[in-house]
Amino acid sequence: MICVLGDVMLDKYTYGKVERINPEAPVPVLNVVEEKYALGGAGNVANNIASLDEEVVLLGVCNENGNFGMQMVELCKKKNIKYHFITDGRPTIVKHRFVALGYNQQLLRVDYEEKHPLDCNYSKMFVDKIVELDPNILIISDYAKGVITEDLMEDIKKQFKGRILIDPKPDNIHLYENVFLIKPNLKEASGIVGRGIKNNDNDVEKAGLEIVDKYNANVVITRSEKGSTLITLDNEIHHIPTEVREIHDVSGAGDTYIATLGYALSKKYDLVDAVKLANKASSIVVGKVGTATVSLDELFDKD
Template sequence: MVHLPSFQNTRIMIVGDIMLDRYYSGDTGRISPEAPVPVVKVNDHEARPGGAANVAINAASLGAQVHLVGLCGAREGAADEAAKILEERLSAHGVTCHFAFVDGMDTITKLRVMSRNQQLLRLDFEESFAQVDKSVLTQQVAAVLGDVDVLVLSDYAKGTLSDAASLIALAKQAQVPVVVDPKGTDYSGYRGAMLITPNMSEFQQIQGSVNSESELSTKAQALREQLALEHILVTRSEHGMSLFSQGPDYHLPAKAKEVYDVTGAGDTVVATLALGVAVGLELNQACVLANQAASIVVGKLGTSTVSPTELSLAIQDVVHEDSGVMNAEQLVYTVRQLQAQGKKVVMTNGCFDILHAGHVSYLQAAAKLGDRLIVAVNDDASVTRLKGAGRPVNNVSRRMAVLAGLGAVDFVVPFGEDTPQALIAEVLPDILVKGGDYTVEQIAGGAEVIANGGEVKIMHFEEGVSTTAIIKQITGE
């Protein structure tokens, strides 16, 4: 179990592309007579720090002492309006700003038009800072570097980090670990960093398409060695995140929940991860914190942050660090690791359309048979084939989210066939459990589990409780 450390005395420096995120919100009630587009009657507007500035806000929200270095626009030597707003907002969060102002250029600004909590349009106001002299930036980094515990390079490909290599060299000389959130198609400038955190799309831009877990591992390890990196963390959206180091690969599934807005989630991950590194957590543990933080922030609108209280409460719900929703390949890999450690893996399956007391007591009993419990869930199409039109009531993402939130359940995996036989034959749990009036011979996957030396157990659901009965009661049938 990971615990949330205090970040109060942690000092972090973030260098990267600073942006201002503007939000204009209002109701839409008609279509413009000028073009087939909705008319938004703006009744609210907000400005938030974005890009590297959002990483800084995230780190500050967790209690760290934050220094932010970056380039902003100016006119006749004075900061432009966007830069002034950024300094004001960042200072209010306790962030120390070290801005280099570039005369004749504008601070990067992104304007989003919102209605009914949906983004309708985004306008980007930006010019690349790639050709700007970075000597002032480098001097500011060098002046502060000796007083920080970790350096984060937040690259949004806007030119601030066009000479990332010199900053990494300065950090290595000062023995300060470097965490990089990368962009672009050339990662050579990040050589020698401690850790880079590409998302899956960014990783495939560099290493080509990935079609399996083994291929991802092979390509990640090749990139790690090529760039002399200690670690690569690939963030994978609904598939969680995977850490590649000199030792065994480490996968963390996504903490299932409905995603409201992914804006800024990567900033939250890199800020939380870097703070974990700064306080001396094992990297696996820092990844657990970052994964939990990401699961919180995607449930909020726009560039958002996570408070220590939110993160502390979230990790208290973690029974096992690597639990959550997985695909079949990730699950098989994890099960083999667990079995190699002598852990007993239990597996069951079902539709679980409307979770009720009978399901909960059944799953609690199943979990007591071993060390980890897997629940395989019929996808929507297979539920419809089995249960008829109108089912499922809840889609597979919601059903998996509810199951993953139960303390008894460790792993949730979807399947599309009418029975999970093929999946069970691949996973090969130590104990296969099924609820209902079955014989062992009738249970899908039972023969394969027994042939592998496992057991098959039949358990009964709680009497008088069923999804069908609940639906009939609601509809009055």
């Protein structure tokens, strides 16, 4: 079983037709055709794990009594995701996208969120639940919205003895010393080391070694079409290519990557083979439109 802890979000999509310009202002008028909801943020990581038929528990802040919170709960139930939500007064985070049909063009995004650190009393509830569940793998999905705090990470590292995988935000990197693995993309790795990183082996190796040395964790840097670079605690370096596919949408690919990495490690893959499987999963998902997942049949090429 895998636990995912982090900033859970609801992705709302309003699709419509654009046939005229607003006479009140030079903006298009969207005639609404349909609305859809999807799990976003840490919820998308959990959804990717569930799509691989692995037991997963999602932990995060969500106001279950509000309309958006109820949508989140319904999606979790539909996707067979167990959940443990805490309400601390802030609204459920929602990313509302307005999309023009025919053009598949996003016209506007409206965010509903309040960003502030989670109180330590609520953090303790999460830690107690993780200890109770005792998962094989704990994935921290950090979008820097306030759920992941210093108190929370200190308590997790003291009380949870399993493998912790981090999908980090650079501003919070100081929280992640001594975990099992940190997975930044190239932009995040640049923010962590404080300089731009060119997408070549030498530059990525140098940055990765710095992160490993400073934070005492295995590091895998995802590099888009160039695959991933894994740098282990023993300073072994593995450049792992990915299969080049037609890219339709990169949104959520990082969530698919760390979800598959956690899945593989829970199935006793070694780290190199786990990264290879995660590479494959993300290369599949970017060929799909919107926030998508990968199935076991796709991952293992079953007809």
